[in-house]
Amino acid sequence: MSRATTRSVVTGGAGFIGSHLVELLLQRGDEVIVLDDLSTGKASNLAAVDDHPRLEKHQGSVTDPATVRGATRGADRVYHLAAAVGVNLIVDSPLSSLRTNIHGTEVVLEAARETGADVLLASTSEVYGKNTADRLHEDSDRILGSPLLSRWTYSAAKGIDEAFAHAYWNELGLPVTIIRLFNTCGPRQTGRYGMVVPRLVGQALREEPLTVYGDGRQTRCFSYVGDVVPAMVALAENKQSKGQAFNLGGAEEVSMLDLADRILAVTGSSSPVVLVPYEEAYSAGYEDMRRRVPDNTRSHRLVGYVPSTPLDTMIRHVAEDLAASGTASSAPAMVEIPVS
Numbered sequence: 001m002s003r004a005t006t007r008s009v010v011t012g013g014a015g016f017i018g019s020h021l022v023e024l025l026l027q028r029g030d031e032v033i034v035l036d037d038l039s040t041g042k043a044s045n046l047a048a049v050d051d052h053p054r055l056e057k058h059q060g061s062v063t064d065p066a067t068v069r070g071a072t073r074g075a076d077r078v079y080h081l082a083a084a085v086g087v088n089l090i091v092d093s094p095l096s097s098l099r100t101n102i103h104g105t106e107v108v109l110e111a112a113r114e115t116g117a118d119v120l121l122a123s124t125s126e127v128y129g130k131n132t133a134d135r136l137h138e139d140s141d142r143i144l145g146s147p148l149l150s151r152w153t154y155s156a157a158k159g160i161d162e163a164f165a166h167a168y169w170n171e172l173g174l175p176v177t178i179i180r181l182f183n184t185c186g187p188r189q190t191g192r193y194g195m196v197v198p199r200l201v202g203q204a205l206r207e208e209p210l211t212v213y214g215d216g217r218q219t220r221c222f223s224y225v226g227d228v229v230p231a232m233v234a235l236a237e238n239k240q241s242k243g244q245a246f247n248l249g250g251a252e253e254v255s256m257l258d259l260a261d262r263i264l265a266v267t268g269s270s271s272p273v274v275l276v277p278y279e280e281a282y283s284a285g286y287e288d289m290r291r292r293v294p295d296n297t298r299s300h301r302l303v304g305y306v307p308s309t310p311l312d313t314m315i316r317h318v319a320e321d322l323a324a325s326g327t328a329s330s331a332p333a334m335v336e337i338p339v340s
């Protein structure tokens with residue numbers, strides 16, 4: 001007998017993007033099961049829905065098959081977001097990060113196959129590596145540095161995840177949709193693991209110098225979590241998305257120096273902006289991407305994705321969130337790398 005309510009599992013549901021997804025799914029009427037080990041996520045990210053009668057929370061790792069089987073039993077859909085995110089984490093704990101990002105994904109795909117759920121896999125624009133094409137589309141080449149440089153292992157692991165997901169679709173018929181998120185920002189994102197917007201906004205709010213790495217002319221296209229999350233759900237629900245990858249990126253290309261200026265203007269901060277050479281910010285031999293610009297045509301055509309939130313609005317929301325949560329007042333613990 002078919003249930004009216006969709007039972008959706010969100011791995012990484014206590015994280016930045018995952019917690020926004022959980023809120024949207026509950027609003028839509030889904031039963032939502034969160035599986036998270038709280039390594040980078042926080043229980044407080046789910047504070048707004050904590051007592052929701054359709055929310056069930058499991059604390060555990062996606063690398064543990066019994067835990068994943070328990071959380072996914074009877075699920076209709078699995079949104080797989082759990083991952084070691086940010087190059088800092090990968091560099092500090094390369095083995096556990098690789099295990100989470102490769103083995104964890106295989107465990108989730110297998111559990112979904114066993115229970116008959118479809119899967120949305122959160123991948124990343126990092127898979128394109130150093131490709132600086134005008135518009136990166138889903139079939140663009142990957143240009144990566146040596147696999148012996150830990151900096152590239154996040155990209156390598158996510159690439160393997162995509163290959164696993166695609167093989168499950170091709171060989172075993174598991175309905176899988178892959179999304180490639182570009183730099184996504186919004187409330188609840190932390191600057192601790194290398195995300196540039198909350199890091200610079202936090203510095204601005206504390207009236208500290210905004211530290212921009214390299215020559216500051218490298219560009220990114222930031223997207224807002226409130227634009228991306230509904231598109232994730234629409235793609236997951238769309239039968240034509242199966243077996244394919246979809247970019248979900250921002251519309252406005254901005255250099256890191258311009259980003260710093262925009263943050264100063266929005267927050268009203270009088271902090272100076274200082275350039276920090278890569279070799280001071282990171283270990284020798286660090287490689288950055290000069291630019292990363294998405295082609296969102298495929299996701300626009302299928303589900304009407306439009307990254308409509310202006311950058312200044314994103315900055316304002318991040319600043320309000322950091323100020324309200326009190327996290328702007330403490331300096332982040334680690335050196336941060338603007339990679340997501």
Ligand SMILES: NC(=O)c1ccc[n+]([C@@H]2O[C@H](COP(=O)([O-])OP(=O)(O)OC[C@H]3O[C@@H](n4cnc5c(N)ncnc54)[C@H](O)[C@@H]3O)[C@@H](O)[C@H]2O)c1
Pocket residue numbers: 011012013014015016017018035036037038039040041042060061062063080081082083084085100104122123124125180181182183184185340
């Ligand atoms: N934020 C971005 O700009 C961005 C860009 C590209 C891709 N992504 C992808 O989106 C997803 C969500 O990222 P985010 O930015 O919300 O990061 P996040 O760190 O806030 O979320 C990741 C969540 O996964 C959990 N987690 C980590 N290891 C786990 C494990 N072994 N078992 C269970 N849970 C585990 C963490 O506790 C955290 O709650 C990730 O897959 C990431 O690779 C994010």
